[in-house]
Amino acid sequence: MGKNLSIASYLAVKEVWRNRGRFLLVSLVIALITLLVLFIAALGEGLGNGNREYISKLDAEVIVFQAKSDYLIAASRLGRDRLAAVRRVEGVADAGMLGTASANLILPEDGETLKVAILGVEPGRVGEPQVVEGQQLSTDLAEEAIIDSNTAIRSGLGLGDTLTLRVTQGTQDEFFSLEIVGITDGQQYSLQPSVFVPFFTWDRIRPKSEAEVNSSNPIANVILVKLEDPAQLEVVSQRLTAQVNNVEAATLKTTIQSLPGYSAQQSTLQTQGGFTLFIGILVIGGFFQIQILQKVAQIGVLKAIGTANPIVAMSSIIQIVVITIIGVAIGGLLTFLFSLTFPPTVPIVFNGTTTAIAIAALLLIGPLGGLVSIRYAVRIEPLKALGLSS
Amino acid sequence: MGDTMTTYALETQSVIKTYTSESGTINAVDDVSLQVAAGEFVALVGPSGSGKTTMLSILAALLQPSSGKILLDGDDLAGMSDLERVDMRREKIGFTFQANNLVPYLTAVENVELMLRLNNKLDKAGKLRARELLARLGLGERLHNLPGQMSGGQQQRVAIARALIHNPSLVLADEPTASLDTERAYQVVETFAGLIHEQKRAGIMVTHDLRMCEFVDRVLLMRDGKLVQIYAERDEIMELARGGRH
Numbered sequence: 001m002g003k004n005l006s007i008a009s010y011l012a013v014k015e016v017w018r019n020r021g022r023f024l025l026v027s028l029v030i031a032l033i034t035l036l037v038l039f040i041a042a043l044g045e046g047l048g049n050g051n052r053e054y055i056s057k058l059d060a061e062v063i064v065f066q067a068k069s070d071y072l073i074a075a076s077r078l079g080r081d082r083l084a085a086v087r088r089v090e091g092v093a094d095a096g097m098l099g100t101a102s103a104n105l106i107l108p109e110d111g112e113t114l115k116v117a118i119l120g121v122e123p124g125r126v127g128e129p130q131v132v133e134g135q136q137l138s139t140d141l142a143e144e145a146i147i148d149s150n151t152a153i154r155s156g157l158g159l160g161d162t163l164t165l166r167v168t169q170g171t172q173d174e175f176f177s178l179e180i181v182g183i184t185d186g187q188q189y190s191l192q193p194s195v196f197v198p199f200f201t202w203d204r205i206r207p208k209s210e211a212e213v214n215s216s217n218p219i220a221n222v223i224l225v226k227l228e229d230p231a232q233l234e235v236v237s238q239r240l241t242a243q244v245n246n247v248e249a250a251t252l253k254t255t256i257q258s259l260p261g262y263s264a265q266q267s268t269l270q271t272q273g274g275f276t277l278f279i280g281i282l283v284i285g286g287f288f289q290i291q292i293l294q295k296v297a298q299i300g301v302l303k304a305i306g307t308a309n310p311i312v313a314m315s316s317i318i319q320i321v322v323i324t325i326i327g328v329a330i331g332g333l334l335t336f337l338f339s340l341t342f343p344p345t346v347p348i349v350f351n352g353t354t355t356a357i358a359i360a361a362l363l364l365i366g367p368l369g370g371l372v373s374i375r376y377a378v379r380i381e382p383l384k385a386l387g388l389s390s
Numbered sequence: 391m392g393d394t395m396t397t398y399a400l401e402t403q404s405v406i407k408t409y410t411s412e413s414g415t416i417n418a419v420d421d422v423s424l425q426v427a428a429g430e431f432v433a434l435v436g437p438s439g440s441g442k443t444t445m446l447s448i449l450a451a452l453l454q455p456s457s458g459k460i461l462l463d464g465d466d467l468a469g470m471s472d473l474e475r476v477d478m479r480r481e482k483i484g485f486t487f488q489a490n491n492l493v494p495y496l497t498a499v500e501n502v503e504l505m506l507r508l509n510n511k512l513d514k515a516g517k518l519r520a521r522e523l524l525a526r527l528g529l530g531e532r533l534h535n536l537p538g539q540m541s542g543g544q545q546q547r548v549a550i551a552r553a554l555i556h557n558p559s560l561v562l563a564d565e566p567t568a569s570l571d572t573e574r575a576y577q578v579v580e581t582f583a584g585l586i587h588e589q590k591r592a593g594i595m596v597t598h599d600l601r602m603c604e605f606v607d608r609v610l611l612m613r614d615g616k617l618v619q620i621y622a623e624r625d626e627i628m629e630l631a632r633g634g635r636h
Contacts, residue, residue, distance in 0.1 A: 014496060304479065305508070307476075388446070
């Protein structure tokens with residue numbers, strides 16, 4: 001085995017080195033496929049992350065929705081009476097209102113606007129993100145805001161600055177100023193950078209219809225629930241549905257899957273990535289098959305002089321693996337260099353796990369594509385290859 | 391006579407190779423028995439379709455006969471498994487072919503050393519021997535040339551070196567001069583014959599070109615799969631060689 005591997009490696013490396021131009025070309029094709037697959041994976045991750053970032057980072061296990069809202073946050077409406085009922089359910093450690101809306105943040109530099117998600121959360125309750133700089137929100141009515149790092153980067157605003165939001169209420173454009181007391185990490189929601197405000201402040205400054213303008217009854221979208229024992233998720237969810245009037249409960253995962261367009265977007269990008277890998281397999285497989293067809297006589301000679309089949313097969317496998325690794329490495333480097341040139345508005349996120357899975361899949365396309373050619377090489381008959389058969 | 395005492399490097403006994411097709415059964419090789427001693431260079435000649443290439447393939451352990459024995463150093467190739475025949479080809483048989491002889495991405499010396507590498511015999515002495523053999527064949531300046539950088543004659547000489555470097559018992563050459571001009575062809579076969587005699591190998595050359603028989607010790611003529619005539623006398627071999635192509 002060791003001797004066979006040594007000879008196979010020798011033949012494989014010599015052939016690659018002496019035909020390095022041709023093999024480099026194939027590596028570059030693999031590099032381009034790598035670039036495409038990694039970008040699709042990063043784009044999928046970026047878009048998905050932009051949609052779910054705040055939800056996925058929540059320190060909650062269950063989200064309570066208005067019944068029959070199909071777990072759509074924007075479609076759900078819950079009043080404070082439900083919050084009290086939720087907090088009374090056995091197994092609930094904490095619960096907080098969450099209100100979501102969009103607004104235009106006026107950029108201090110040029111007066112242009114940046115579309116942001118304004119999220120109303122209860123200070124000190126589940127749903128309020130932890131700041132990485134500054135302090136948490138103080139009271140339910142404070143005219144304060146915590147901005148996420150995306151808002152900070154894209155608006156240029158910082159701790160202690162005053163941000164101005166333009167919101168349409170009824171038929172009027174209203175402007176609200178809030179002091180930035182804290183900055184949290186990336187907490188995008190609905191592909192928008194986020195601004196967190198105390199819940200009652202949120203209810204005052206959120207976009208409203210004409211009918212809502214004079215309403216004094218604050219309505220949240222959902223209630224975020226933290227459990228005493230996360231293992232009791234199923235049981236407590238059932239209790240919530242049974243004991244609180246007109247609600248339905250969902251896990252964070254279900255909520256994320258129900259985000260408008262999220263599943264369709266992710267499955268589309270995954271399909272694209274899958275097809276790119278499939279095309280890669282066909283391209284690489286085609287190349288190695290053509291190469292083997294060109295080498296029939298040469299393999300015939302090798303076999304005729306006593307080269308065993310395992311050596312021929314191992315040599316082909318080593319070549320394929322080496323070429324694939326070089327291609328994926330070049331592709332990875334190109335992806336990294338390209339990613340440096342993208343502005344922060346492009347939703348590209350290189351998540352370690354997703355990238356690792358994509359790279360593992362890419363490393364497999366060479367051997368998978370080359371399987372047919374290896375089988376062909378092993379089956380070459382030296383007699384036929386050398387034209388000795390009758 | 392001494393003949394009964396001779397131990398042959400290669401001996402075949404009633405070798406038959408039968409092919410069956412829609413048109414019937416054909417004996418491509420029909421009851422061929424021959425012997426080749428160590429240090430003897432034999433030409434296998436005959437018209438197209440006479441069975442000489444099939445016979446060479448059987449002797450080369452590339453093709454199993456339908457019946458009969460092929461004894462190489464006393465071991466019967468016909469009774470061996472595929473893997474055992476691969477081992478025999480690597481250890482006991484040396485080859486040169488008509489064309490595409492060499493591995494194109496290995497230099498001349500690497501092509502020769504490959505046989506030693508395959509046989510796990512590539513040591514310092516082996517490397518030195520490969521260089522010396524190539525130098526003897528007039529390729530001392532071409533050691534590190536790739537096949538594509540050498541002429542057809544030079545490539546054939548590298549193939550000869552590769553066929554001999556691992557000290558095989560049997561050396562086979564299939565139309566070694568097919569792609570060479572007359573002058574190169576004479577040079578290659580003369581060198582080949584000289585080395586076979588000197589190194590005491592059993593050599594068999596299949597050729598259409600009867601002029602090349604000038605350098606062999608015996609000529610075996612095949613027709614319709616049968617071994618029909620053996621030319622062993624120098625005079626008759628030379629007369630055959632003067633006759634030109636078959």
